[in-house]
Amino acid sequence: MDLNYSPGEVAFRDEVRTWIRESLPEDIRDKVLNYRELTKEDLLGWHRRLATKGWVAPFWPVEWGGTNWTVVQRYIFEEECETAGCPPIVAFGVRMCAPVLLRFGTPEQKQRFLPRIYDGDDFWVQGYSEPGAGSDLASLKTRAVRDGDHYVVTGQKIWTTLGHYGDWIFCLVRTDATREKRQEGISFLLIDMKSPGITVRPIVLMDQGHEVNEVFFDDVRVPAANLVHEEGKGWTVAKYLLGYERMGTGRIALSKRELVRVKTLAARTRVNGGTLLDDPRFRDRITRVEVELMALEITNLRFLDQLRRGDRPPGAEVSMLKIRGTEIQQAITEMMMQTAGPFAHPYRAVDATAAFDTFTASLTGRYMNLRKATIYAGSNEIQRNIIAKATLGL
Amino acid sequence: MDLNYSPGEVAFRDEVRTWIRESLPEDIRDKVLNYRELTKEDLLGWHRRLATKGWVAPFWPVEWGGTNWTVVQRYIFEEECETAGCPPIVAFGVRMCAPVLLRFGTPEQKQRFLPRIYDGDDFWVQGYSEPGAGSDLASLKTRAVRDGDHYVVTGQKIWTTLGHYGDWIFCLVRTDATREKRQEGISFLLIDMKSPGITVRPIVLMDQGHEVNEVFFDDVRVPAANLVHEEGKGWTVAKYLLGYERMGTGRIALSKRELVRVKTLAARTRVNGGTLLDDPRFRDRITRVEVELMALEITNLRFLDQLRRGDRPPGAEVSMLKIRGTEIQQAITEMMMQTAGPFAHPYRAVDATAAFDTFTASLTGRYMNLRKATIYAGSNEIQRNIIAKATLGL
Amino acid sequence: MDFEYSEEQRLLSETIRRFLATGYNFDARAKIVASPAGHSDDVWAALAEMGVLSVPFGSEHGGFGGTTIDMMVVMEALGEALVVEPYLATVGLGGQFIARAGTKAQQDAILPGLIQGKTKMAFAHTERGARYDLAHVTTRARAAGDGFTLDGEKCVVLHGGAADLLVVSARTDGGDTDARGITLFLVPRNARGLTVTQARGVDAHRVAEVRLSGVTVGRDAVIGAEGQGLPVIEGVVDYATVLVCAEAVGAIKYAHDATLDYLKTRRQFGVPIGTFQALQHRMVDILISYEQARSIATLACVKIDSGDDVERRRIVSAAKIKIADAARHVSQEAVQLHGGMGMTEELKISHTFRRLTMIAQMFGDADHHLARFAASK
C-alpha cells in the first residue's frame, strides 16, 4: 500500500500541468471558473487541442489514440484538468459512444466514427430518456421500423444534454414492440442530426439556462449501417454503457477545486466581526464535506485499482461514487450560495444601468442547476437500487 | 387562535403543581431524575396516591373515575407530572387495557377489572409481540384452544415490558388457525399471571438493565369469561388499542425536562476555556432539538384539539408524534452522553473501593436504552408505513 | 388555548384563495413575472378591494386591526400561490414603520392610501457587507437647513422599484455598526438624487439597488425618534420574518401536495412511484416537516403579539431556524422526487423551490438565527 506519487508520476503531473498552463486559453478558463456558459466552439476547441496533443481519449486502445496511461496517470490528468479550469471533454462521444463502438461496432463503424470523435469533428449527444420513462429506461417507446436498408425512426427523446449543439446522436429505439420482456426488442442506432425530420426544442431549467432539450423524430430515415450490435440487442449495449456514463459523475477533482473556492469566498465574507470561514457553524459544514471528499477520493482510487486488477467494465461501485460525489457537489454549491447572504437573491438585471454582480448571482444559479446532479445519469434512488441488488444481493 | 392559558387553566396548573410538590416522595423523585430503576412498589405507590386524589385516569368516563378535564387540562397535568419528576403511570392498565374494556368489555368485566386498575391493585402488562413477529403483529402464533368454559393457552410472548412485575397480562392469541386472512381468528384474552404454566424470563438489554421479558405459556387455563369482545375479533381490539399505545410515546413534557438537564450539564462542562453550552457546535445541536420540540408541542396540541373536535380515537396523527418525539428523546440522550466526554466510558464499578460516578455512567446507559424508543410500540418504520397509507393514501 | 381559526379568519382565507385560484393561476403568474413591471396593478387593486392590504392596520385608518395570526392566513395563501406582488414590502415592512413609529400626520397621510392600494412602499436598509447585521448602516444623513441630506447605497431592497415611498435607514450619529445613531426617513421614490436600479430575484420577486446622492428631506420625513431607529427596525424585521415564515408554510404545503400528487400519478416500472417504500418514507418526512413548520409559524405569530421583546427575539429565531430547515428539506426533496420535471420552468414546483430557497436566506439564514437564539437567554 503506497498512496504517494512515484517520481515518474510526479514528473507526469508536472508535464500535464505545464502543458495546460501553456495551452488553455485565458478566456475559456475564466468562463469555466466563473460558471459562464460554454459555446459549442469553446467545447470543441479545447477538445481539438487535446486531440492534437494526443490526450483526448486516454483510456481508448492505443491503436485508436489511447495513451496507455496507468489508472493513476489518468487520475492525475483529470485532476490537473479540473483544477486548472479546463472545459470538460464532452463525454457523449469520447466516453460513451466510443466505448460502445470499440466493444460492439463493426470495423467499418469504428473506422468511420472513431477518428471523427477523436478529432472533435462531430459533437455527439445522447438519446436515451423519453417522456414518462425517466429512470425506467426500458419503457422507451421511440420506434424504428426497418424499411429496406434504412430504419425509419419516430418518437421523442427528452433531457438531451447539449442536444442543440449535436451533430450526431446515439439512440435507444424499439425495433420490435411484440416482445414480452420490455428489455428485448430494443436497438442502438447512430443518427445524423442533420437528417430531415429531427427537431430539437429547448427545455429551460429553473436556473433559466438552456442545456437540455427535447428531440423529436418524425419519420427520420437512418441507414441500417448505423445499427450498433445486433438488432434487438440494444439493452446489452445500454447496460454496458451505463457504467461508463456514471463513471465521470463523481467529479471529485472538480469538487476539490470548488471546495477551495468556497473557502476563499467564506474567508472574504465578514460576519459577526470575523469571517464566515472562522464561524464554526459554517466552517464545520465545509470540514465535513472536505473530509467526505478526502475519503471519496480514496474510495474512487481503490475502486479504479480493483477495476484495473479485474480488467472489467465499471459496475455497481460507480453507483456509490455517483451518489456520494453528487451529494458533495450539491453541498458545495449550497454553501457557495450561503456565502452570498442577502445577495443570493438578485438573479438577473432588469435595468441596463444596474451595477449587477453577475458572479454572485451565478452562485444561486449553480445551486439550482446542481439539483440535477442527483437526478440525471440514473437518479440516486436508482443508484441505490442498483447497489442493493448488484452489490448487496437484496 | 389563542395559545395562552386562560386564568382557569393557570389556576389548575398551580393546583396540580402544589399537590405534586406536597405528595411526591423525595426518594422517588430522585430516582426518576437520576435515571435509577423504579421498583414495582415505587410505581404502584405513586399510582395509588394519584388514585386517592382521583387523578390517575383523567380521560376515563367520569362514572369510572375520569376527571372530565379538557384537552388542555390533561396536557397541563402531564406536563406538571413530567417536569416535577413523577414516576410514569404505567400505561398498560390505565391507558391500554382500560380503554379496551370501556369500549369492548362486558358490564361484568368492567365491574371486575376497572376499579382494580384504577386503584392500582394489579400490575398489568402487555402480551402482544412474539418471537419472529416483531412489527408484523398479525403473524402471532400463541394458541388458545377452547376447552369447556376455559381457553388453554400455549405459546410465547416477547418484549413484555415489566413482565416480571405483572399480576395480569392482556394477550392477543390465535383461537382459529384455519382462517386464510392472518388478521382473522385472533382473540383478546385477559390472563392472571399467577396461573399455572406461566414462566417469565428476563431479556437483558445492552444497557444491562432488566425491563423486558419473554413470557411462556404452557397449557395455561384461562376462564372464557376473560375473553374481551367476541372470539376471533381480537384484531379489531388490537387496532383500537394501537392508537392509545402510541399516544404517550411522544413524551414531550419529559423531553422538555431533559432538555433543561442537557443545558445544565453542558453549562457545567468546561471546554476550550468556555463551557460546552457556549460552544456553537454543541449549542446548535441543542437548539435544533429545542426548536423541534417547541414545534412538536404545538403539533401535539393541534392534533389533540382536532381529536377533541372530531371525538374519535387517535389515528395516524399519533404516528407522527411517535416518530418525531422518539427522535427527539434519542437526540437528547445522545447529547447527554456527549457532555460526559471521556467519562462516557466507565460503566460499572469492578472494585468496590472505586470512586465511581454512577450518575455520569447512567448517561451512556440512557443513550443505549433509548435506542429502543424508535423500535418499540411499532417501529418508526411501521409508523411511516401507517402514515403513508392512512394519511397520504399511498 | 384554542387552535381554531375564527370565522372571520376562515372567511378571509376563502376570499383570498378564491381570487388566487382564478386570478393567479400558474399561467397568469408567468405573464405577470414576464411583464415589464414584474407585478400586476390589477392584482394589487384586487388585493386592496378584498381588504387584504388592510389586515394589520388600525381601524382609524381604514384597517382591519388584525392580529399576526390574521396575517398568517394571508401569507399562507400568498405563499401557496407564489404571489410576487410587493405585499410583504408594503404591508409587512414599509407600512409597519409608519404604523408603529410614525406620527399621526404621517399615518394619516400614508396608511389610508396604502390600504386602498394607491401607495406601495419598500424598506431600503441592507448595505453591502452588512450581511444580516441590522446595525450595519453607513448611509449618512447630515442635518442641512430645516432637514437632512442623505448619501449612501442600499442593496437588495425588496420591491424597491415598485415603491412610491421608501423607508430609508441612515446614520445621524455613531460608527458604522453602532446600535445607536440610526434614524429612519421617509423618502419618495421620485426624490431628486435617488436612483433605483432593479433586478429580478431568483424567485421572480423584484429587488433593487437604491443610491442616495445628496437626497434632501424635511424634518417631517423622520420616522420615530432621531438616532433611535434600530429597535424599531428590529421589531419590524422580526415581524416580517414571521410573515415569511407563514408564507413558507403555504409554499411548503404546495410542495407537499404537488409531490404527493406526483407520487400518485407518475408511473415507472408499471406502477405509480408512490408505491415504492423508500419514496413513501421520504414523503412522510415531508409531511412531518410541513406539520412542524406550521406549528412553529403558528407559535411565532401568536407570540410576536405578546409584546415581550426578549421572548419575541427567541421565538422569531426559533421559527426562522425551523422554517429555514423545513424549506430546505421540503424544496430539495420535492424537486428530487419530481425528477427531471422538477428542474424545469414548466412546473410550479421549481418556482416553489426558488421561493423557499430565498425565504430560507431572507432576514437571516439558519446560522444567523442559531447564533441569535443561543444568545437569547
Add this chain to the structure above:
Amino acid sequence: MDFEYSEEQRLLSETIRRFLATGYNFDARAKIVASPAGHSDDVWAALAEMGVLSVPFGSEHGGFGGTTIDMMVVMEALGEALVVEPYLATVGLGGQFIARAGTKAQQDAILPGLIQGKTKMAFAHTERGARYDLAHVTTRARAAGDGFTLDGEKCVVLHGGAADLLVVSARTDGGDTDARGITLFLVPRNARGLTVTQARGVDAHRVAEVRLSGVTVGRDAVIGAEGQGLPVIEGVVDYATVLVCAEAVGAIKYAHDATLDYLKTRRQFGVPIGTFQALQHRMVDILISYEQARSIATLACVKIDSGDDVERRRIVSAAKIKIADAARHVSQEAVQLHGGMGMTEELKISHTFRRLTMIAQMFGDADHHLARFAASK
C-alpha cells in the same frame, strides 16, 4: 500509488483472523468479559505467539518493524472480533512512548518483554475536567532526592488495571494547562503510593482510576526530555487515534455484514425484510459509510507515517471526524434494522454498537476534531 495489501500483510491478517474465528467467538468473548480480570492471558499469549504484539516495534527488539498500515490490518481484525484485551493500551499507547522517546536502556528493558507478552502497559493521562485537552495536567512531579515524587489522580485509564507498567504524565513545571512543563514517567503498577481502581467500560474494555500519592521514581523513570512531554503525547495519541479508526473499520464491517445478513434472513409480512425498499436504501447508506470509513482510515494510516506534524494533525482529525460520524451512523442504523433483537445482550450487534459508540468518543469526539481540523491550516 498502490492499494493492495502486501503478501506479508495478507498473511498477518489471515493468521489473526483464523485464530479469532475459533479462539474468540462470541461465547468465548462473553466468558472473557465476565472473568475477574476482564481479559484473557491465554489470548494475550496467543497474540504474542503470532507476533501481533510485535508489529510496530523495531527488529532490534524483536519487533516486526511494521508500518501503520500493518497495524491497520491488526486493528481491523481486532475490531471485527471486538477483542477486549489491552492491545491498544500496550502496543498503541504505552509501548509507543518507550519506542519513540525512551532511552536505549528503557527500550532494551521493556520492549522485548512487551513483545513476548510478558509486560502489559497503559497510559495514565486524562484527568477530571480535562475533557480532550491533552495539555491539561495537574498531577505534579516534584524533584526529590535523586528522582521525583508524583501526586495526582488520573481517570479513564484504558486497561490501567491490567498494566504492569504505566506511563504517567505529570507536571514538572508550568500551570495546569500549559503546553510546556509536562514530563512522562514510567511507573510500575506495584509502586508504593499508587492505587488503581477498575471499572468495566460500556464496551467491556476495562478502564481505571489511578491515584498517585507520594509515588517516588528515579531519574531513569523519565521518558524523553523533562518538561517536553506534550509533543510526544500528541504524537502517540494521534497514532492511537488512527488505530481506533482502523479498529472501527473492522467493527463497522461486522455491523454491515450482520445487518445485511439479518435483512436477508429475517422475515416479516411473509417476505425477507431486505425486500423492503426503504430498508434497502438505508442498507446502501451503511455500505457507503463503511467504504468511506475504510478509505479515510487507510489514508490516515499511510499519512501518519509521513513525518509531517502539521499534515499529521490534519489527517488524523479528518479521519476521526469521519470515523465518529460513520460509527454513529452505522451503529445506530444496525441496531434499528435489527429491531428489538439488536437491543439485547444476546446479539453481537449490541456489543458492536457499544464499542463503536466509545470509539466515536475516544481521543476526542467529532466536535473536538472539527475544531482541531479548522485550526490546522
